[in-house]
Amino acid sequence: MPSAVGPAAVGANGVSFAHLIDPNRTWYNNKRLITLHAWIVLLIITSSTNGYDGSMVNGLQSLQQWESAFGHPTGGKLGLLSAIQTIGGLAGYPFAPYVSDGLGRRRAVLLGATIMCIAVGVQTASQNVGMFIGARFLIGFGLTFAANAAPLLVTEIAYPPYRAPLTSLYNSLWYSGSIIAAWATYGTFKINGSWAWRLPSLLQGVPSILQVALILFAPESPRWLISKGRDDEALHVLAYYHADGNESDPLVRHEFQEIKAAIELDRAVAKNTGWKSFIATPGNRKRVYIITAIAFFSQWSGNGLVSYYLNKVFDQIGITDPSTQLLINGILQIWNLGWSMYASFMVERLGRRFLFLLSAGLMTLFYMAQAICFSEYSQHGTPAAGHAVIAFIFLFYAAYDIAFTPLIVTYTVEILPFSLRAKGFTIFSLVISVALIFNQYINPIALQSLGWKYYWSAVLTARPTDLARVCLLPRMRIRLFVVLPRGDQGRTLEETAALFDGEDAINQITHQAEMEERREDSALEKRSTGRESA
Template sequence: MGAGAVVAGSHNEGYLQFIDPARTWYNNKRIIKLNAWIVLLLITASTNGYDGSLMNSFQSLPLWKSYFGQPHGGKLGLLNAIQNIGSLAAYPFAPYLSDGLGRRRTIWIGATIMIVGVAIQSASQNLGMFIAARFLIGFGLTFASNSAPMLVTELSYPLYRAQLTALYNSLWYSGNIIASWTTFGTEFIPNNWAWRIPSILQGLPSVLQFFLVLWVPESPRWLVSKGHESRALQTLAYYHADGDETDPLVLYEFNEIKAGIELDRTVAANVGWKSLYRTPGNRKRMTIIIAIAFFSQWSGNGLVSYYLNAVFDTIGITNTTIQLLITGILAIWNLFWAAGASFLVERLGRRFLFLTSASGMLVFFVFQTVCSARFAVTGNPATAHAVIAFIFLFYASYDLAFTPLIVAYTVEILPYNLRAKGFNVFNFTISLALIFNQYVNPVALGKLGWKYYIVYCCWLAFELVFLYFFIVETKNLSLEETSALFDGEDATRAMHNAVTEVRHDDLHDEKGSSTYTPTNELKA
């Protein structure tokens, strides 16, 4: 079948016109197998979520605080920030490994480093060991988290790409839940295993990836970029069409990938770091990406994510068991809303979710501020309970977009040749925002109390206005179609023409058998 037949339908329909309705995630063995591999990639976010909750929970454990000399102020800020400092140290290398060695090998390297870090953290005898271990965990996490979501979005069956990529960051809360409830249970252990056990469990996702991730199929887009076009076609055919290399969907995907990468290299000149801001389309991409990265950490959620116990103190909730219980329930609540929103991204669209999320956060954070102020004046326990209620409602709003979409939206609006570098900038921005939060929030809360919330109320209003004017709708588009959307009509037309001109007789440009198995992929 020639490529002309592949693109014969309306271009606006994109890949949807080639989807076989009989081929779904629950009745096709190869899509089920593919999704199982993708779950192994998704748990990378669980490691990150586990760490965020772990430090929050440790700060409520008297044994942990006593063992490490009651850390507070700048020392507590360093303990929370050191993981992100480790991440910063790895950022110069992560995109080169992702693009050079491949997505899955980079994940394996990151998992290996994190296993070493978790081992040192769990065996820590002093504060210095604990800090060094958290640096290593952050260093390894950068490699894994740079490649994992890109591999998810580049490998997924196209009908489920957006949902699975959105689910990636939503599973941050799965790690959050495990850490919260593990620490809640080990609180009653009368020795240092109360904090060593939760620390050991942090390494479980990395151990699974260490043994299994090299069996995951490599990204077809990475394979095409390295000249392995036959392997890319075979991978797409094996997982997306039961091995049929002439399937219309497979040919459409393959031709579009080839055309998109070639367009990036020539027409759009999307290579190198300077290309991140060289064209109007790329400048718009990076403006959105950097903004949503900051917004994801500077929306008031940082107060809860890392300093929930300090927030509790400002409203009179000081019992350790109650603090850990609320933390654990909040994690389950967050996962429910974030996962639910992940499955609605193609139905409701990105703009709707972002704007609804920002509006809800603004309203409920204002109410939280008012109730915190009332508690400070009156000491009425009812207002403290209202603060907790508004924290839950605030997070339900946050989870509509800023949990599922920040990663998914970032990787889908970046063209292939800039994806690793642009996503690295996204992660770098988050680390900067987190380091600022982790040093400033405890100091500001200590000095200003509830008045510090007013800063975030003003910032949330700015976020809503920014999102209204800048977020571009991308639902029901392939990665290459989304990429062309940002580069104007000329790029869209060039992309369409390039796909049309690719011929099926150009596909087998490598020697060797076209028979594909996962074992062949691993050896390659």
């Protein structure tokens, strides 16, 4: 039997609820939608915390005050300082999905944010490299809980027409934290003493402080509430934010019935809600394959070297002034945020397949151009070649940002049914962490030993994969790899996930939703008849 997924009122390629959307209710003229989006921003800044870290590590390496405080780390020691946060994240993965599913999305974010607040305090007060490493491990551990729950809550409470762009903004705002870190380290560059690096470390805790103070006032996921038998609360959340409090609104009833039908089927098919279910059905095996591939390629597409060790690349192309390095890093993060936010709002218009194809193809070209210019500068010392490396880094990141920044989280959470969403997102995060640890630990060692040749080794190992995906097998791979085309705004989250389990699963849950609707109508009719008789 297929895994439990959401119902579709029409076929897998149809649009079932677009006509239920009130065209007069938009994000800018409806007070409750504005409030809902404010809560979503509180969740999205979880990604900013993660982005802050990567850029801060880059920036600190350009600060002589930090270098002196920790013994001028290079090679493996520098790799450990960068990778230890991700290693801390690995320690949290066995627990994160159970906290998200057991305690709820909000409390999981609260737990993670509380741990990060403590860890940032320790990091800021560090007196030696061991203390700094321990604090960064704890930041990664706490971030795992918040980062597991926050994107799930974003996609589960979003108003349906805005779900894909808002979920895409989650990962895009990684760069908002990166921008703050880049310019914070640039601003503290001239401070004499340890506060040149302690102040950027302290600022890393600002998003977590906000979440600790406010998260319990945010709405909980209606899907989680229904899974715990709290149907009235779930209906209230949906009605309050999606229909100005009208529990009889057709859109709210449609959403509520689909969510309830999907979760009821989960309970009837309990074997399809655990870890083994990921290999139990063809639909779930396809999900795991896609999630793993997206996560792996998002970190092995040539971005890992520049994301954490940009200053080392600068050193090898003749840009050694710390002020210049910090300035370029700050501008790059603003560039990245602009492109990724633009792509987030174009997801529905251009489609997921098209954006993935375009992104992978352009990344291949621009990364190879970087490698050519890097080797030209290293062998001949041509200044123009060094400047060209910077230009192609910017172009490479623009290509990366149009798909792999906004879509990897969006696509992962929307193809998973509720019962598997937290666990599936943990698989996604685990693969990313393993790939990141290699990048963070090995890259500085390899770059120090091989220099420009390391760029070409990355081309030879990573680029043929992209070339095959993009140039040789675009329809066979990408069109199967990315199921959802453009114009997905006509489907609820449950209907989107249903596409992976075929028409039988869709029909089965559609029938369940219709039964829920008939039971609800019958109950309403009895209550109405009783009042008339009285």
